[in-house]
Amino acid sequence: xxxxxxxxxxxxxxxxxxxxxxxxxxxxxxxxxxxxxxxxxxxxxxxxxxxxxxxxxxxxxxxxxxxxxxxxxxxxxxxxxxxxxxxxxxxxxxxxxxxxxxxxxxxxxxxxxxxxxxxxxxxxxxxxxxxxxxxxxxxxxxxxxxxxxxxxxxxxxxxxxxxxxxxxxxxxxxxxxxxxxxxxxxxxxxxxxxxxxxxxxxxxxxxxxxxxxxxxxxxxxxxxxxxxxxxxxxxxxxxxxxxxxxxxxxxxxxxxxxxxxxxxxxxxxxxxxxxxxxxxxxxxxxxxxxxxxxxxxxxxxxxxxxxxxxxxxxxxxxxxxxxxxxxxxxxxxxxxxxxxxxxxxxxxxxxxxxxxxxxxxxxxxxxxxxxxxxxxxxxxxxxxxxxxxxxxxxxxxxxxxxxxxxxxxxxxxxxxxxxxxxxxxxxxxxxxxxxxxxxxxxxxxxxxxxxxxxxxxxxxxxxxxxxxxxxxxxxxxxxxxxxxxxxxxxxxxxxxxxxxxxxxxxxxxxxxxxxxxxxxxxxxxxxxxxxxxxxxxxxxxxxxxxxxxxxxxxxxxxxxxx
Amino acid sequence: xxxxxxxxxxxxxxxxxxxxxxxxxxxxxxxxxxxxxxxxxxxxxxxxxxxxxxxxxxxxxxxxxxxxxxxxxxxxxxxxxxxxxxxxxxxxxxxxxxxxxxxxxxxxxxxxxxxxxxxxxxxxxxxxxxxxxxxxxxxxxxxxxxxxxxxxxxxxxxxxxxxxxxxxxxx
Numbered sequence: 001x002x003x004x005x006x007x008x009x010x011x012x013x014x015x016x017x018x019x020x021x022x023x024x025x026x027x028x029x030x031x032x033x034x035x036x037x038x039x040x041x042x043x044x045x046x047x048x049x050x051x052x053x054x055x056x057x058x059x060x061x062x063x064x065x066x067x068x069x070x071x072x073x074x075x076x077x078x079x080x081x082x083x084x085x086x087x088x089x090x091x092x093x094x095x096x097x098x099x100x101x102x103x104x105x106x107x108x109x110x111x112x113x114x115x116x117x118x119x120x121x122x123x124x125x126x127x128x129x130x131x132x133x134x135x136x137x138x139x140x141x142x143x144x145x146x147x148x149x150x151x152x153x154x155x156x157x158x159x160x161x162x163x164x165x166x167x168x169x170x171x172x173x174x175x176x177x178x179x180x181x182x183x184x185x186x187x188x189x190x191x192x193x194x195x196x197x198x199x200x201x202x203x204x205x206x207x208x209x210x211x212x213x214x215x216x217x218x219x220x221x222x223x224x225x226x227x228x229x230x231x232x233x234x235x236x237x238x239x240x241x242x243x244x245x246x247x248x249x250x251x252x253x254x255x256x257x258x259x260x261x262x263x264x265x266x267x268x269x270x271x272x273x274x275x276x277x278x279x280x281x282x283x284x285x286x287x288x289x290x291x292x293x294x295x296x297x298x299x300x301x302x303x304x305x306x307x308x309x310x311x312x313x314x315x316x317x318x319x320x321x322x323x324x325x326x327x328x329x330x331x332x333x334x335x336x337x338x339x340x341x342x343x344x345x346x347x348x349x350x351x352x353x354x355x356x357x358x359x360x361x362x363x364x365x366x367x368x369x370x371x372x373x374x375x376x377x378x379x380x381x382x383x384x385x386x387x388x389x390x391x392x393x394x395x396x397x398x399x400x401x402x403x404x405x406x407x408x409x410x411x412x413x414x415x416x417x418x419x420x421x422x423x424x425x426x427x428x429x430x431x432x433x434x435x436x437x438x439x440x441x442x443x444x445x446x447x448x449x450x451x452x453x454x455x456x457x458x459x460x461x462x463x464x465x466x467x468x469x470x471x472x473x474x475x476x477x478x479x480x481x482x483x484x485x486x487x488x489x490x491x492x493x494x495x496x497x498x499x500x501x502x503x504x505x506x507x508x509x510x511x512x513x514x515x516x517x518x519x520x521x522x523x524x525x526x527x528x529x530x531x532x533x534x535x536x537x538x539x540x541x542x543x544x545x546x547x548x549x550x551x552x553x554x555x556x557x558x559x560x561x562x
Numbered sequence: 563x564x565x566x567x568x569x570x571x572x573x574x575x576x577x578x579x580x581x582x583x584x585x586x587x588x589x590x591x592x593x594x595x596x597x598x599x600x601x602x603x604x605x606x607x608x609x610x611x612x613x614x615x616x617x618x619x620x621x622x623x624x625x626x627x628x629x630x631x632x633x634x635x636x637x638x639x640x641x642x643x644x645x646x647x648x649x650x651x652x653x654x655x656x657x658x659x660x661x662x663x664x665x666x667x668x669x670x671x672x673x674x675x676x677x678x679x680x681x682x683x684x685x686x687x688x689x690x691x692x693x694x695x696x697x698x699x700x701x702x703x704x705x706x707x708x709x710x711x712x713x714x715x716x717x718x719x720x721x722x723x724x725x726x727x728x729x730x731x732x733x
Contacts (some may be wrong), residue, residue, distance in 0.1 A: 028587060030687050031687055032687040032688075032689050065687060066685065067685070069590065074590075095647065095715075097613045101628055106591050118679060118680075118681065118684070119679070120655075120678060120679035123655040124654075124655050124679075125692055128655075128679065130654075130679055130680065131680075131684075153601075155593075155601065167692075182599065182600055182601060184600070185600060185601070196598040196599055196600065198599045216645075229599040231597070231598040234666070234674055236597065236598070236599075236659075236662055238599070238659065239708045246683060247730065270656075270659035271661070272659060272662050274662055274663040274665075274666035274667060275666055276666060276669045277666070277667065277669045278666070278667060279662070279664060279665075279666045279667035280663060281659055281661025300668055307654075307655060309654065309655040309656035309657075310656055311656065313595040314620075314656065314657060315620035316621050316623050333667055338660065340663050340664055340666070340667025340668070341667060342667060342668060356667070356668060358664075358667070447712065449712055449713070451713075452713050452716055453716070454713070455711065455712040455713065487711035487713075488710065488711070489711040489712060489713030489714045489716070490707070490713070490714045490717045491715065493711060521707075521708060521709045521711075523705075523706060523707055523708075524687075524693065524706045524707065524708050526708055526709060527707075528692075547665070559689045559690065559708070561687040561688065561689060561706070561708070562687070
């Protein structure tokens, strides 16, 4: 802990220096902060008994970032306080302290960072450290990062470090190299070419000591990836292929392949064409055994080195987002297609202001596998892996989503949005229970502008599930919701809503989830208070999810940036 | 003792932050990408007139509402003040591919930047999107705001007009 004090003093040093030079206008100190407080109470109607209420009655997650910049030098710290951690987040966060600190030097050619850093190679298939506060994810590396740009358009990155695991570091060392060349920037002849061409490659390796006397786990596990990005006119094609060498882990149940532990691979393709008023997108992702963590026994959201994006559409309304897709890192093959179009003004469908539509379709299946036998030894025979045909699609459906969105400004006062969504969701794969759930979802959203500063918004949504074999409604059954929100620009908002659940197979009790919220915004600061019931559910961002238990009580959020 | 030192240090830094608020603020030096894949360093963002820089994402409804409101006025505002709009998408790999067809499908004419691992967002201390900034022609941040309610665009334009006229912003 003495180390932390020294670090703070070092971090403060430039501040004191700059304080003396205030008149020269040299350094800048900026930051942000957030406090979330939630109180908990017994609410048996939504299944919260006294045993479910945390003993603290109120829990809170908070942090503050401070960044000091002076010319090419910058340094920052983040102080985090979890007293105690909010329900639904990992309780290993309980406590407080300096969770993040770094210093860096950046010039046009060179960037050096020491301390905690975030970095992504290519699309992140073999390396991405990032922070997602809503999920409680912070897998930052603590170590050294170097970036070097020897000539225009060429960028080389090297990293080494250990990953954050709540208040400690994971056991593995992560090392990586990445190179990228943008041909149009590097070669003058291509500077004016209409075709833009980018190539990149990366290598990442983790080291973790093998302490298992029974299995000869590889202590060094490497992964490499190559990527390409091509654009011309309205076309953009970007693709990355990644390969990971023998990586036994808790995720893949220490699976064998050939010649020893199973390798992994991933192919990610994004292709789009668009011009003013119209856009097409096609995305595909195939994964086989691609979980990659700096501790082979880690699970859930801990110590992921790479990022495997969910390619399905991220929905923002509550009901379309109720059964979200989570990336299946052990194996999946999926694709997503989108069509964006604006019906022009003064046409039949466009009306006076034009109409926007988005049609989206995505489907994810298992990969096709065939079991192999390598080990005659009965004891480890069950670890035998499989072979998989790269171009075949497995029979098991994981997720399917067909949706259409329509947005239209009717006149100066009214705007509407309409969404219909057809969804199939494999609960067994995603949540480990039951089987496929089908849902039909509708959203209607209307904004009415009362005056130049005041507006009122009504949103109603419905989610209807199919019936199980026993004749009950699937999972929690049907949901209906209504919401009214009043805003007074630029400072105030008040919202009131109720979600009504009919109950179903998982929980036959019907319930109202009412909520009230009010807030005030000024500049970059925002304060919000709320009271109500939070339904049990899954919160996701980018294919990574966390489970949130039902809660009832007051909540308070304060965010600010300076 | 240890905790006291930490708390005092943080208080000091906070105090320093308040003091230093007056002499804002050039954009930090962070690499982002353009839609065609080129790297752009954010310290090179410039314009002869005011800049409206908005952090958004394809999955963020209020962000899209804000950008629609700006888009509806963009031609007029450009003519009147020389404004340039930068829409910085924080969509990660999951949806960076959506940004180009989304923006073109909406026929927006903003400068669109991709901040796929939130490096620029972090450097600007943005917590939630939408979060927007207004810069003067010297590239100094003079105004910022988080969230969006219908009608906010009127306040935004008042600030842009003042910035274009070289007036001080007291926010």
